[in-house]
Every structure is written in structure tokens, then in C-alpha cells.
Amino acid sequence: MRVAKRFMYRLLSFIVIAGFVSIMLYFHQQSSHFSNDAHAGHTGQHDGLEISNISEGSVPEINGLIKQDQTGSWMLKINTKNFSFKPEKLGSKEQRVNEGHAHLYMNGDKKNRIYGQYYDLGTLKPGVYKVKVTLNTNNHKVLMYNGKEIAYQYTLNVN
Numbered sequence: 840m841r842v843a844k845r846f847m848y849r850l851l852s853f854i855v856i857a858g859f860v861s862i863m864l865y866f867h868q869q870s871s872h873f874s875n876d877a878h879a880g881h882t883g884q885h886d887g888l889e890i891s892n893i894s895e896g897s898v899p900e901i902n903g904l905i906k907q908d909q910t911g912s913w914m915l916k917i918n919t920k921n922f923s924f925k926p927e928k929l930g931s932k933e934q935r936v937n938e939g940h941a942h943l944y945m946n947g948d949k950k951n952r953i954y955g956q957y958y959d960l961g962t963l964k965p966g967v968y969k970v971k972v973t974l975n976t977n978n979h980k981v982l983m984y985n986g987k988e989i990a991y992q993y994t995l996n997v998n
Contacts, residue, residue, distance in 0.1 A: 878942070887988065888980035890936050897921050898984050899937060899974050903991040906962070913960040917953065917991065922974055931977040942981075944971040952997060964981040968995040 890898060899922035905915050925938040941953040946969050951958070953972065960970075971992040974982045982989040 887983040914959040
């Protein structure tokens with residue numbers, strides 16, 4: 840009887856601990872896109888959405904600027920035309936080519952999602968960084984026009 844109780848206690852403890860760890864891993868995975876190295880090592884390439892049946896003057900555009908601020912941190916500023924950031928619609932099945940979010944890649948690795956005009960890249964070690972920011976629909980499809988991603992690309996040399 841005593842052996843059976845001890846076994847049941849250990850089994851119950853194992854189930855509780857395994858459940859707790861599973862729940863914590865689930866929530867970590869769900870919210871990991873909020874951290875700076877959220878998708879480190881992950882290219883994160885999503886399917887593209889080719890824009891067609893739209894006048895050339897209405898095609899979304901992106902450009903940007905990266906500069907170091909007074910604290911030593913590098914700041915990315917994104918300017919878009921014919922595109923609005925809509926984080927509240929993230930995951931929507933409705934695909935609109937003029938709204939969504941951006942994906943940030945550094946040296947080919949997806950680092951984070953961007954939901955607005957500014958993004959702090961943090962302090963960077965000396966080296967060369969190939970920065971790419973793509974415009975994405977609310978369901979993560981990369982916007983494309985004439986077979987090319989709608990993206991801002993810049994090579995940053997940090998001394």
C-alpha cells in the first residue's frame with residue numbers, strides 16, 4: 840500500500856511538473872516575437888503576395904534610415920507610402936496590400952516584427968550588418984511587386 844501511494848505521488852508530481860513546463864514553453868513561443876533576438880537563426884521567409892490589379896501609384900513603398908543615437912544605440916526609421924501599420928489586425932485572414940506590419944532581418948536572419956515607424960536595433964558590435972525590412976500583410980505574406988519583395992535594404996558598417 841505504501842509503495843502504491845509513493846508511486847502515485849511521484850506520478851502526480853511528474854504530471855504537474857511536465858504540465859507546467861509545457862505551458863511555460865507554449866507561452867514563451869507565443870510571445871517570443873517581442874524580444875530582440877526572437878527569431879535568431881530563423882530566416883523566417885514567408886510566402887509572397889504578388890500585387891496585381893493596382894495602379895502603379897498605389898503600390899506600397901518603403902525606405903529607411905539607420906543612424907546611431909547619442910546613447911550609442913542604432914535607430915532604424917522606416918518611411919512607407921501607400922502602407923499603414925496595423926498591429927491590431929495581425930493574424931487576420933483578410934489580405935490587404937496597403938496594411939500590415941514589417942519583418943526585420945539582419946544578415947539573413949529574421950530578428951523581429953515591426954509595428955511602427957521606429958525600431959531600436961540596440962548597440963551593435965563592430966562589423967558589417969545587412970539589414971532588410973520587408974512589408975508584410977496581416978497574415979505575414981511578404982508583399983511583392985513585379986516579382987520582387989517590397990523591402991528596404993541597407994548595409995551598415997559599425998566600427
